[in-house]
Amino acid sequence: MTTTNPNLNQLFTSDTFADMIKNKLIKTVENYQVSNPQKEIYMMAWGDTTYPIPSKVVEALVDAATKLGHQSTYTGYGEFDGNIKLREAICHNYYKPRGINLKPEEIFVSDGAQSGTFGIQELFGLDNVIALQDPIYPPYLEANLLAGRNNIIYLECNDKNNFVPDIPQSKVDVIYLCFPNNPTGGVATKEQLKAFVDYARSYKSVIIFDAVYSAFITDPNIPKSIYEIEGATECAIEVGSFSKTAGFSGLRLGWSVVPVDLTIKRTVAGELTEMFRISQSIRFWGASNLAQQGGIAVLSEECQQECQEIVNYYLENARILKEGLEAFGLTCFGGTNNPYIWVKGAEGMSSWDVFNQLLFKAGIVGVPGSLFGSSGEGFLRLSTLGRREDMEKASCILMGFAAR
Ligand code: PLP
Numbered sequence: 001m002t003t004t005n006p007n008l009n010q011l012f013t014s015d016t017f018a019d020m021i022k023n024k025l026i027k028t029v030e031n032y033q034v035s036n037p038q039k040e041i042y043m044m045a046w047g048d049t050t051y052p053i054p055s056k057v058v059e060a061l062v063d064a065a066t067k068l069g070h071q072s073t074y075t076g077y078g079e080f081d082g083n084i085k086l087r088e089a090i091c092h093n094y095y096k097p098r099g100i101n102l103k104p105e106e107i108f109v110s111d112g113a114q115s116g117t118f119g120i121q122e123l124f125g126l127d128n129v130i131a132l133q134d135p136i137y138p139p140y141l142e143a144n145l146l147a148g149r150n151n152i153i154y155l156e157c158n159d160k161n162n163f164v165p166d167i168p169q170s171k172v173d174v175i176y177l178c179f180p181n182n183p184t185g186g187v188a189t190k191e192q193l194k195a196f197v198d199y200a201r202s203y204k205s206v207i208i209f210d211a212v213y214s215a216f217i218t219d220p221n222i223p224k225s226i227y228e229i230e231g232a233t234e235c236a237i238e239v240g241s242f243s244k245t246a247g248f249s250g251l252r253l254g255w256s257v258v259p260v261d262l263t264i265k266r267t268v269a270g271e272l273t274e275m276f277r278i279s280q281s282i283r284f285w286g287a288s289n290l291a292q293q294g295g296i297a298v299l300s301e302e303c304q305q306e307c308q309e310i311v312n313y314y315l316e317n318a319r320i321l322k323e324g325l326e327a328f329g330l331t332c333f334g335g336t337n338n339p340y341i342w343v344k345g346a347e348g349m350s351s352w353d354v355f356n357q358l359l360f361k362a363g364i365v366g367v368p369g370s371l372f373g374s375s376g377e378g379f380l381r382l383s384t385l386g387r388r389e390d391m392e393k394a395s396c397i398l399m400g401f402a403a404r
Contacts, residue, residue, distance in 0.1 A: 005146075007145060007146050007147065007148045008146060010145060011142060011145060011146065016138075016142075017138040017142075017371050017372075020368075020371050021045075021367070021371070025045065025355075025365075025367065025368070028355075028356075028359070029041060029359065029365055032359055032360070039363050040363050040393070041363045041365060042362070042363050042364045042365065042386075042390045042393065042394040043365050043386065043390075044321075044364055044365060044366055044382040044383050044384070044386055044390075044394070045365045045366055045367045045381075045382075045383065046383060046385075047182060047244075047339075047340075047383050047385060048249055048383075048385060049243065049244055049247050049249045049385050050385060050386050050387050051247055051310045051313055051314070051385075052247055053246060053247040053248070053251070053294070054246065054247070054298070054303055054306035054307060054309075054310070055306065056297060056300075056302055056303045056306060057246060057294050057297045057298055057303055057306070059297075060293055060294055060296070060297035061251075061290060061293065061294045061297075063293070064289070064290050064293035064294070065290060068289075068290070075289055077285060077286065078286050078289050078292070079286060080280060080281050080284060080285050080286040081107075081108045081109065081277060081280060081281075081286075082107065082108060082109025082255070082286065082287065082292065083109065083289070083292040083293075083296070084104060085296050086109055086292045086295050086296050086299075087104035087107040087109060087255075088104050089295070089296055089299040089300070090102075090104075090107050090109075090240070090255055090299065091103065091104055091107065093299040093300070093301075094240070094299060095225065095227065098224060098225055098227075098228055099228070100225060100227040100228065102227070102233075102257060102259065103260070105260070105273065106257055106258060106259050106260055106273055107255050107256075107257055108255060108256045108257075108258065108276060108277070108280055109253070109254075109255050109286070109287050109292065109295075110253075110254050110255060110256060110280075110284065110287060111252040111253065111254070111284075111287045111288070111291070112241055112243060112248075112249075112252045112253065112254040113210065113212045113239040113240065113241040113243070113254040113256075114139060114254075115254070115284070116239040116241075116254050116255065116256040117139065117140060117143065117176075117208065117210060117239050117256075118139070118143045119256065119276075119279065119280060119283060119284070120208055120237055120239070120256060120258075120276070121143050121144055121147055121149075121174075121208075122147070122279045122283075123258075123272060123275055123276060123279065124173065124174055124206070126147065126148050126149050127151065128149065128151065128173035128174050129151045129152075129153060129171070129172045129173050129174075130144050130149055130151065130152045130153070130172065130173070130174045130175075130176070131152075131153050131154070131155055131168050131172040131174070131175040131176070132152060132153075132154055132155065132176050133154075133155050133157050133165055133176065133177065133178065133181070134154035134155060134156055134157060134165075134372075134373035134374060134375040134376075135157060135183055135184060135369060135372030135373035135375050135376035135379075136154075136176070136178075136372055136373050137178055137182050137183065137210070137372070138371075138372065140176045140178075140208075140210075153168065153170075153172060154373065154374075154375075155168065155175075156375050157181070157184055157186065157375055158375055159333065159344065162186060163181060163184035163185070163186030163333065163342070164179075164186055164187075164188045164189075164192045167195050167196055167199040168199070171203050171205070172203075172205055173205050173206070174205065174206050174207075174208060175196065175199075175200065175205060175206070175207045175208070176207075176208045176210070177193075177196060177207055177208070177209050177210070177226070178209075178210035178212075179193070179209075179210075179211070179213075180213040180214070180216055180217060180334075180337055180338040181213075181334075181338065181340075182212075182213065182340055182381075183340055183342060183367070183369065183372045183376065183381040184333060184334060184340070184342045184376075184379075184381075185333050185334010185335055185338040185340040185341055185342045186333065186334065186338070186342075187217065187219070187222045187337045187338060188222070188223070189221065189222060189223075190221065190222075190223055190228065190229065193223055193226060193228075193229050193232075194229050194230075197226070197229045197230075197231055197232045197235060197236065198231075200235035200236065201231055201234055201235050204235075204263075204264055204265055205235065206235060206236070206237060206262070206264060207226060207232075207235055207236040207237070208236075208237050208239070209225075209226040209236050209237065209238045209239070210238075210239050211224065211225055211226070211238050211239065211240050212239065212240065212241040212243065212244060212254075213244060213338055213339065214240065215244070215245040215307070215311050216244075216311055216314070216315060216337055216338050216339055217337045218315070218336070218337055219336075219337055222337055225238060226238055227257075227259075233259040233260075233261040233262065234259075234261045234262060234263065235262065236259075236262070237256060237257060237258050237259075237262065238256070238257045239254060239255070239256050239257075240254060240255050240256075240257075241253070241254035241255075242254060242291075242294075242295055242298055244314075244339065244385065245298075245307050245310060245311055246294075246295075246298040246303075246307050246310065247310065248291065248294065248295075248298075251288075251290075251291045251294060252287070252288070252291055253287055253288075253291040253292065253294065253295045256276070258272055258273045258276040259273065260273050313388065314339045314384055314385055315336070315339070315384075316388070317339075317384040317385075317386065317388055317391040318334075318335035318336070318338075318339060318341060318384040319335065319336075320388075320391045320392055320395050321335070321341060321382065321384055321391045321394060321395050322335040322341055323395055323399075324394060324395030324396065324397070324398035324399050325341065325343060325382075325395075325398060327398060327399045327401075327402040328362075328398040328399070328401050328402055329346075329402070330343050330344065330345070330346075330354075331343070331344040332344070335384065339383060339384045339385050340381055340382065340383055340384070341381070341382040341384060342369065342379050342380075342381055342382075343358075343366065343379060343380045343381075343382060344378060344379055345357070345378050345379070345380070349378060350368075350370065350377060350378065351368030351369045351370040351371070351376060351377055351378060351379055351380055352368050352370070354366075354368070354369075354378070354379070354380040355367075355368045355380055358380065361397075361401065362394055362397045362398055362401075363394070363397070364382070364394050364398075366380040366381055366382040366383075367380065367381045368380055368381075369381060
């Protein structure tokens, strides 16, 4: 008789992130809209993008699609670890300008950072102790639970530590770090990341660094990559993405870096890189060749300006919305160097209270911080990856309350 995967079963409890979104958040918004049909809803819950793909990248995509339609230029399966030109462009145009020297063999192209982070945990044993930031982007936890890892500790992120946790007090094996952070909007300084790198090197632990929002960093003192920290190639894997900076959330493209220098217990240099290559070849036959041509264009000199305009657009969205929220009397974190605003409710308010307050007063929908972990209680996450018009209208409504 066929049985279900018990690890998957435990993700089907009634208080998971997905379940709370579907059965509580969306239902509350729908009910509110039915009772208030004249009220406009400003959906700022999702981390999805709205700004179109840069025109020069679209040209490259059209060209690549056209080539697929001709016998002489048609291409089928590519290398499963990614088009070599794309991997070279990631090394030379993304990492090199930051003083980071990586080889194309250390880059693994994926259909986005989501699959990248999921795939990485396959490198590690089920008995490893995993450290996660709390609050956390849920897929890191879910990927480990699904694999059957239950030895998990949480590193608290709150307004007192600026949403950058202290290094673990005991020995952990794998540490997930996400900076700029989703959901808290926090960023980590060089010194803070160095403390984690030093910790990981001394315990032979591995850091999985999610740098999906790196392009939002405008402060030159904040590292965009963990590899800006000396020694990080010995202890860190990094994931990157084209989703937020080039509008690829639907097109799908990202990468993981598994450096040759990275070693853990009983492995030698290069062994983990090779292990990841093998696991990727089993799991994944390569990203779409069309998306990869788009990625090459994104990283080209000509497209840098247009991609920067996308980031600037979202950062300006964040500035506009934050102004309204603060005028309304709310304390806000993030929204600079990061497209997320982490709103703190007034003393004694739960995350769902803040959610209801903004929905019922201004039609603004965020995600209650408690859904990202217990340290998120009392906060609400707002995404500014939406349209400018919505940010302006929502901010204006909030300011209207302040003027009363
Ligand atoms: N990591 C973080 C922190 C994210 O917020 C997201 C998407 O919102 C992802 C990874 C997934 O990105 P991708 O679209 O590249 O799969």
